[in-house]
Amino acid sequence: MRSLLDVPWWYVDDNKARSHPVLGQMLSQFRSRWTASSALSIGVLGVGNIGMVHLKSALAMPGVEVLAAADAVPENRNRAERAGVPRTYDDYATLLASEDIDAAIVALPPFLHAEAVERAAEYGIDVFVEKPLARSTEEADRMLETAERAGIAVGVDHTLRYQPDMVGVKEAYVEGGVGHVPYASITRLNDGPLGRPPADAAPPSWPLDPDAVGGGSLLELGIHCFDVLEWLFGDLEVRDATMGRTLEIPVEDAATVLLRAPETETTITLHCGSYQWEELPEVNTRLRLEGITGTISNRDHLPGNFYASAAREALSNVASRFRDGEPNVFGPTFYLQAHYDALEDFCDAIRENETPPISGLDGRRSLALAETAYDLAAETETDELEAPEVMS
Amino acid sequence: MNAVRLAAVDGADRRGGWRPGIDTRMATLESAIASLLDRHRESIAATDRVTIAPDVHYPFHPSTGMVTDPAVVGAIAAWFDRETDTDLTVVGRSDDRIAFDRTASYLGYERVLDRFGTDVVDVADESVPQRNEYRAADGRSVALSVPEPLLDRTVIVVPTLRPSADGSAGGAMRTLASLVNCTADPARTAVAATRAIDPELVLLDGTIAYGRDPVAANVLLSGSVPAVDAVGTSLLGRETDENDALSTLLEEGETPVAVENPDEVDLASIRERLSGGQLPPTDETHPAVSTAYRIYAAASGDAVPPQLEGR
Incomplete structure (x- = not known):
């Protein structure tokens, strides 16, 4: 059994920082630009x-002004300009140096997260970082230490807990709808970077590069599952894990983790994989809480018909415009609504000088769980590879 | 040669229709591959150099039937290694989506073929010589650039039994067309490529076929390009005369396609399971949906998701 690492020595809760004479002064200095009457100015690093989802969310968000976006790919910059961004850059560092922004959305590949956060910290810019926060806890620690010293806030885009079906599960669980929950399971599957037929576009290479990403499906999909499970059950312990590859690719495209939540005495299995063809709008995310009197399932909180639900929402929005x-x-x-809500919560927290609801420490904790799972899976693999002793 | 010969592959011990271990699959394929290749021993073993052209257009999992199973090509390489002194090469072609070496590596081709010292060659590589060829197709001369490993060596095409994006059967002609450079329309390119390359044999991988879903058909088919493509087209529930390229080659055949089925493979059952199958719908948003969403967004003040912007 592994337990999570303790809170790093350098970590100071953002609210506590405000009572710290030095950090509080820094925070005050960096955040003095925001007033109730002014918009939160945003730059998007990576579109x-x-x-692009974050950019569109920010452009539609009241009280937020997107000043610029950066991307190395010209087509992406063109798309951002068409969406209404006043200025674009081919290099995120130039954007950070040139624009007077309050916060940056870091939607770059994972190998650039730490560097981007460190650059943002130089200018006192708060950051909302796409998951996984970093490629390792070691990298996350360096990143968060820099952020802490600079007095910037770090939020992480763990969106699963914002999905209406997950919110429905949590509400039913909190209400005690099925009594004690001894067992839960979560599955998240999609078709990853390689996609499904017909293969129309070139798959990006970096999601399959362990040096660029830090891992495979577990860091891409499982990391969301860890976050939502902690949101439901509190601290988690990883008991065992196994990784799989359905193709001869450099990272795992399947991961299964056995967890235990001590506070609720719940045993949990987590399975994630990037091997299954996905046909939108159907998304294969299953969460089941097996309780004494019944089951809470996220499927019970999904629209029965996505198209009918979309039509209703659309009509409601049009009607709302007239009111x-x-x-x-x-x-x-x-x-996609979940991404908007996650960013909105981050922006609200920044405006209110509060810790983002999903902080860098939360992102680091999910990373630590993934690392423990990788370690345990590697131990199991090593044990299996060792030749048994033959007695003659 | 207008006969297609079938060989059953023992699938009785395949839980879920698929065995993940490539050695297990190769062992299962050994007798079926041998039964088909032995009949062509004289023609294919007499040559010094053979090129194998499987359907490796993209790294889709072999258990889907969307690509040729590397175990089939591995079993062919094992037969050549065991029975002949032939120099074997396996070819594929990089396209604007993905490099062939990535696809071959992800699918396990490189690892299995390394055992037999078989080269895996990307015919789009600059180092591979190309030769300009001219062939008649549909009454017109078609110019095409053909990689020399497909001209100077005996060629065996190893497609998989699946539909293509345009709804027709994948097949040998389409596999050959994907290996050449040609600006003619797809049908004429397929005819001209098949005529220029003039493969010795087609060995169709129907161990796992793809219809609407994967189907463990557990069969291999061998014969000439038009004969095998005609049977494959029929198994997928399509009419051969709907495929212009195939119709052109079939019309030249002197005799109708015959099927030799010594293992009594249940073709009717396979056809029933595959018939009418097609690839999943594209992720690309229909322009009408994009337009409708933009109108809705303008009316409501909502944002248009990037996925619905359209190109």
Whole structure:
């Protein structure tokens, strides 16, 4: 059994930092730009797939002004400009040096997260970092230590807990709807960077490069599952794990982890993989809480018909416009709404000088769980490879 | 040669229709591969150099039937290694989506073929000589650039039994067309490529076929390009006359396609399971949906998700 590492020595809760004379002064200095009447100015670092979702969210968010976006790929910069970004850069470091922004969304590949956060820290810019926070806890520690010293806030985009079906599970669980939950299971599957037929586009190479990403499916998908499980059950302990590869690729495309939540005395299995063809809008995320009196399942909190649900949301948003209301951004898409809500919560926290609801420490904790799982899986693999002693 | 010969592959011990271990699959394939290749021993073993052209267009998992199982090609390489002194090469071609060496490596081709000292060659590589060829197709002369390993060596095409994106059967002609450079339309390119390369044999991998879903058909088919493609097309529930390239080559055949089925493979059952199958729908948003979403977004003030922007 492994337990999570303790809170690092350098970590100071953001709220506590405000009572710390030096850190408090730094925070005050960096955050003095925000007032209730001014918009939070944002730069988006990386506008590939998920970066564009963040960009669109930020552009639609009241009280937020997107000043610039950066991406090394010209097509991505063009898309960002078409979406309404005033300025684009081919290098995120130049954006950070040139723009007077309050916060940056770091949607770069994982191998650039630490560097980008460290650059942002030089300018006192708060950061909202795409998951995984870093490629390792060691890298996360360096990143968070820098952020702490600079007095910047770090939020992490763990969106699973923002999905309406997960919120529904949590509400039912908190209400005690099935009594004690001795066992839970979570599965998250998709088709990863290689996709499914027909293969129309070139798959990016970095998601399959362990040096660039730090791992495979466990860091891409499992990391979300760790976050949502801790959100439900509290601290987790990893008991065992196994990794698999359905193709001869450099990282795992399947991971299974056995966990234990001591506070709720719940045993949990987690399985994630990037091997299964996904046909949107169907998404294969299953969460089941097996309780004494029954089961809580996220499937019970999904729309019965995604298209009918989308139509209802769309009509509701149009009607809301005529009543001078704000639209429920990405409402018809169901899943993308979670990204908007996560970013909105981060921005609200920054405005209120509060710790982001999913902080860098939360992101690090999920990473630590993944690392423990990798270690245990490697131990098991080594044990299996060792030749048995033959008695004659 | 207008006969297609079938060989059953023992699938009785395959839980779920698939055995992950490539050695296990190769062992299962050994007798079926031998039964088909032995009949062509004279023609293919007499040559010094043979090129194998499997369907390795993208690293889809072999258990889906969307690519040729590396175990099939491995079993062919094992037969050549055991029975002949032939120099064997396996070819594929990089395209604008993915490099062939990545696909071959991810699928396990490189590892299994390394055992037999078989080269895996990307015919798009600059080091591979290309030769300009001209062949008639549909009454017109078609110019194409063909990699020399497909011209100077005896060629065996090893496609998989699956539909293609345009709805027709994948097949040998399409596999050959994917290996040449040609600006003609797909049908004429397929005809011209098949004529220029003039393969000695087609060995169709139907161990796992893809219809609407994967189907453990547990069969191998061998014969000429038009004969095997015609049977494959039929198994996928398509009409051969809907495929212009295949129709062109079939019309030249002097005799109708015959099927030799010594293992009594249940073709009707395979056809029933595969018939009408097609690839999953593309992820690309239909332009009408993109337009509708933009109108909705303008009316509501909502954002347009990047996935629905359209190109």
